[in-house]
Amino acid sequence: MIEVKGLRKSFGPIVAVDDVSFSVGQGDVLGFTGPNGAGKTTTMRMLSCFLRPDAGTATVAGYDIIDESVNVRRNLGYLAENVPAYNEMTATGFLKFVCDARGINGSKRRQAIERIAETCSITGVMHQLIGTLSKGYRRRVGLAQTLIHDPPVLVLDEPTDGLDPNQKFEVRKLIKNLAKERCIIVSTHILEEVDAICNRMIVMDRGGIRADSTPRELREEVGGSLDDIFLTLTTGETAGRSDAAKPEPADAREGGGQ
Amino acid sequence: MRGFLSVYKREIISYFSTPLAYVFLVIFLFFSHWLPFQRNFFELRTASMWLFFDGLPLLFIFLVPAMAMRLWAEERGSNSIELLFTLPITVPAAVLGKFFAAWTVLIIALALTCPMVLTVSYLGNPDWGPIVTGYLGSVLLAGAYLAIGSFFSSITRNQVIAFVLAVVGCAVFLYAGSPTVLGVLHRAFPMGVVEAVESLSFRGRFEDMQRGIVALRDLAFFVFLPAGWLAANIVVLRRR
Numbered sequence: 001m002i003e004v005k006g007l008r009k010s011f012g013p014i015v016a017v018d019d020v021s022f023s024v025g026q027g028d029v030l031g032f033t034g035p036n037g038a039g040k041t042t043t044m045r046m047l048s049c050f051l052r053p054d055a056g057t058a059t060v061a062g063y064d065i066i067d068e069s070v071n072v073r074r075n076l077g078y079l080a081e082n083v084p085a086y087n088e089m090t091a092t093g094f095l096k097f098v099c100d101a102r103g104i105n106g107s108k109r110r111q112a113i114e115r116i117a118e119t120c121s122i123t124g125v126m127h128q129l130i131g132t133l134s135k136g137y138r139r140r141v142g143l144a145q146t147l148i149h150d151p152p153v154l155v156l157d158e159p160t161d162g163l164d165p166n167q168k169f170e171v172r173k174l175i176k177n178l179a180k181e182r183c184i185i186v187s188t189h190i191l192e193e194v195d196a197i198c199n200r201m202i203v204m205d206r207g208g209i210r211a212d213s214t215p216r217e218l219r220e221e222v223g224g225s226l227d228d229i230f231l232t233l234t235t236g237e238t239a240g241r242s243d244a245a246k247p248e249p250a251d252a253r254e255g256g257g258q
Numbered sequence: 259m260r261g262f263l264s265v266y267k268r269e270i271i272s273y274f275s276t277p278l279a280y281v282f283l284v285i286f287l288f289f290s291h292w293l294p295f296q297r298n299f300f301e302l303r304t305a306s307m308w309l310f311f312d313g314l315p316l317l318f319i320f321l322v323p324a325m326a327m328r329l330w331a332e333e334r335g336s337n338s339i340e341l342l343f344t345l346p347i348t349v350p351a352a353v354l355g356k357f358f359a360a361w362t363v364l365i366i367a368l369a370l371t372c373p374m375v376l377t378v379s380y381l382g383n384p385d386w387g388p389i390v391t392g393y394l395g396s397v398l399l400a401g402a403y404l405a406i407g408s409f410f411s412s413i414t415r416n417q418v419i420a421f422v423l424a425v426v427g428c429a430v431f432l433y434a435g436s437p438t439v440l441g442v443l444h445r446a447f448p449m450g451v452v453e454a455v456e457s458l459s460f461r462g463r464f465e466d467m468q469r470g471i472v473a474l475r476d477l478a479f480f481v482f483l484p485a486g487w488l489a490a491n492i493v494v495l496r497r498r
Contacts, residue, residue, distance in 0.1 A: 078344045086268070089272070097268045098345065101347050
């Protein structure tokens with residue numbers, strides 16, 4: 001349901017994503033990992049039609065991200081990294097706006113909002129201003145925005161970042177439940193999360209794909225835990241040093257986070 | 259125009275659910291009524307709104323950019339632009355939705371100046387033509403300033419920069435037609451340039467409308483000039 005062919009994006013002299021290709025099918029949950037600045041967010045922003053690629057293209061749910069971007073956005077639920085929302089609105093008002101923009105009206109809108117508030121456990125904060133919500137609730141309101149139109153394709157940029165362990169568990173369970181008839185890309189720094197919810201895994205580094213496989217195959221190929229594999233693939237250092245600090249390259253380039 | 263109405267509605271709700279619209283309305287109504295009286299409205303001894311309309315272009319130079327500066331700079335600053343443009347909303351629909359919502363607030367502000375109209379009609383027998391065309395001119399002038407402000411708001415994520423650039427932009431278009439500027443230009447440039455600059459200015463056109471003259475070319479100017487700025491606004495946002 002997602003076909004990516006040779007995507008490339010640079011910000012000035014910095015090449016954030018360089019010739020990235022992969023595909024994700026229905027029922028797949030793809031774990032997108034890599035150090036900060038690897039190009040994960042930029043790739044996801046291109047898939048969600050927020051950024052226009054310099055070269056290459058992709059199709060999402062059969063629609064081209066450049067020529068048919070409105071159709072792509074209609075079929076896509078996108079949760080951005082820092083969960084942008086309108087702080088001066090209440091959660092209800094915000095979700096109403098999202099429904100309007102997505103053409104969900106009248107009684108359907110009321111039902112959709114009730115259903116999603118239940119799913120994302122935000123019923124208690126629906127009348128609070130988004131700007132006053134805690135980080136966890138804010139992210140769940142963002143998740144509600146992402147899921148409200150029941151999209152066939154989901155792109156989630158670090159959906160569990162900033163959540164407490166219980167909330168993380170809930171969100172992972174939610175993603176797993178959603179996976180069956182959908183196609184989901186989840187970016188994360190937490191490798192145990194990849195193990196818990198993903199059946200596919202892509203490791204990105206410096207704008208390119210270093211590995212595209214399943215967590216199990218990677219373990220067999222490279223050996224060691226996922227942390228070791230991550231270290232080997234993104235720094236070239238040998239595995240077996242998983243005690244060492246997690247690789248956060250000092251030269252992590254800012255471009256990838258744009 | 260997918261998404262125009264949803265953006266328009268959201269903006270209107272946002273203006274009136276925060277102090278933004280109220281603060282704007284109070285400040286605008288205070289100054290728009292205070293200026294004519296401060297300039298000896300009664301000593302004019304005519305029941306006309308000339309002094310009221312005459313003060314508006316200058317008042318708008320500060321108040322309209324204040325209204326416009328948040329349109330896109332805030333959206334960029336808080337990153338909600340990423341949300342907006344990953345919803346199935348096209349760039350022109352979003353630009354027009356925001357523009358018309360802000361313009362609606364400005365039109366409400368102008369409508370609330372009706373006590374001024376009541377005052378002149380109580381004091382004497384005003385000539386209604388210039389009052390109607392004066393209001394028409396004010397609405398169009400506000401729209402033109404707003405389009406300039408919306409453009410400058412889209413090129414930065416800093417609202418202060420957006421405000422300052424918009425004030426300068428509006429001032430250029432207002433004062434380009436003033437005798438002082440034209441006099442200076444006349445010394446250095448051929449007549450054609452001076453006339454071109456004068457024709458780009460809001461000043462003469464707004465003054466004509468104040469006097470009750472509505473020319474088709476002035477109306478066209480007040481449609482095409484904002485349309486041009488909004489088109490530039492769309493181009494800037496498409497290149498994000």
